[in-house]
Amino acid sequence: MKKAxxxxxxxxxxxxxxxxxxxxxxxxxxxxxxxxxxxxHCATVCINPSSLDIAAEMTKDTKTKICVVCDFPFxxxxxxxxxxxxxxxxxxxxIYELDIVANFGWIRSGKxxxxxxxxxxxxxxxxxxxxxxxxxxxxDTLNEEQVRQACECAITAGADFVKTSTGFITGYESNGxxxxxxxxxxxxCKGRIKIKGSGGIRTRxxxxxxxxMGIDRMGVGYKSTPTVLGLDNSVSxxxx
Numbered sequence: 001m002k003k004a005x006x007x008x009x010x011x012x013x014x015x016x017x018x019x020x021x022x023x024x025x026x027x028x029x030x031x032x033x034x035x036x037x038x039x040x041h042c043a044t045v046c047i048n049p050s051s052l053d054i055a056a057e058m059t060k061d062t063k064t065k066i067c068v069v070c071d072f073p074f075x076x077x078x079x080x081x082x083x084x085x086x087x088x089x090x091x092x093x094x095i096y097e098l099d100i101v102a103n104f105g106w107i108r109s110g111k112x113x114x115x116x117x118x119x120x121x122x123x124x125x126x127x128x129x130x131x132x133x134x135x136x137x138x139x140d141t142l143n144e145e146q147v148r149q150a151c152e153c154a155i156t157a158g159a160d161f162v163k164t165s166t167g168f169i170t171g172y173e174s175n176g177x178x179x180x181x182x183x184x185x186x187x188x189c190k191g192r193i194k195i196k197g198s199g200g201i202r203t204r205x206x207x208x209x210x211x212x213m214g215i216d217r218m219g220v221g222y223k224s225t226p227t228v229l230g231l232d233n234s235v236s237x238x239x240x
Contacts, residue, residue: 004211009229013041015211016228017067017097017196017219019167020047030054033222038064040225043217044096048072049089056094065096067134070122073166075101075136083121090129097132098122101166104138107150115150119157127158134161134196134217139181140172147181148188155193161217162189165199176200182215204228 004012018037020030030051035058037045044067047055055066068089071077077085082100089095100122106115119135126133135154139147154162162185165176175181176199185195197210198219207228210218226232 004208007211009231010041012207012211012229014043015207015215015218016040016042016225017044017046017198017217018042018225019198019219019221020045020051021069021072021167023048027054031058034058036222036225038062040229040231042225046099046219049085052089052092052095056092066094067097067099068095070098070100072099072101072136073168075103075138076105079118079121082118083125086122086125086131090126090131093129095126095129095131097134097160098126099134099136099163101136101138102150102153104141104150107137107142107146107153110149112149112153116153116157119154119159123158132160134163135159136163136166136198138166138169139164140169140175140199144184147184151185151188151193155189159193161194161196163196163198163219165219167199167219167221174199177210177218179206179209179213182210182213186214201228204230 020033034045034055042064044065045055046067049068059066070085071082103118123133137150151162177197182197194216196217197215201207201218201220202224220228
């Protein structure tokens with residue numbers, strides 16, 4: 001496989017879901033950062049549901065697709081509510097991927113059958129519309145065994161990706177997509193599901209390392225995208 005350092009900006013951009021998720025964004029800011037995601041050849045722009053119409057307008061006839069978050073950032077809605085939210089978004093017909101937050105309190109409690117059922121309800125809705133599902137575990141709240149078990153829940157539920165973090169966790173040290181947690185997820189999943197790292201991907205070196213490790217996608221904050229692509233020399237300290 002081609003080394004990340006040898007890839008073009010366009011090839012590297014296809015690893016990125018550009019995060020446009022801050023709840024305080026004005027519409028002008030949402031439009032600015034969606035356009036940057038398109039300009040940087042990102043695989044998707046990852047947006048809040050209230051931004052769907054804007055994203056649909058702006059990404060039309062581009063290679064950049066729409067990724068919408070669901071029950072974000074806490075994942076604590078009822079299973080029925082999560083499924084209804086997914087239905088509401090996916091029935092539009094223009095949602096490429098949906099990132100759902102698993103109930104990580106349930107993961108921490110060892111309620112793995114419930115976690116699996118919770119994820120599967122959303123997967124079943126999304127797959128009906130051809131939308132891929134990424135499952136966010138909030139790995140900074142979990143130990144290694146819980147991360148491994150969560151991966152198995154997502155695989156059993158038929159999800160398409162496992163994902164580390166929301167980037168919005170409080171009360172924990174926010175490490176996000178460290179090489180160590182990505183290695184754990186890769187070791188557990190063994191190619192049975194794709195892997196997305198998110199949170200803390202702010203330097204070009206880290207970004208390239210994760211690609212060379214074999215990661216499938218990364219959520220990158222809007223301020224960090226030009227940095228990881230090598231288009232500026234700054235290092236962002238902005239949260240995901």
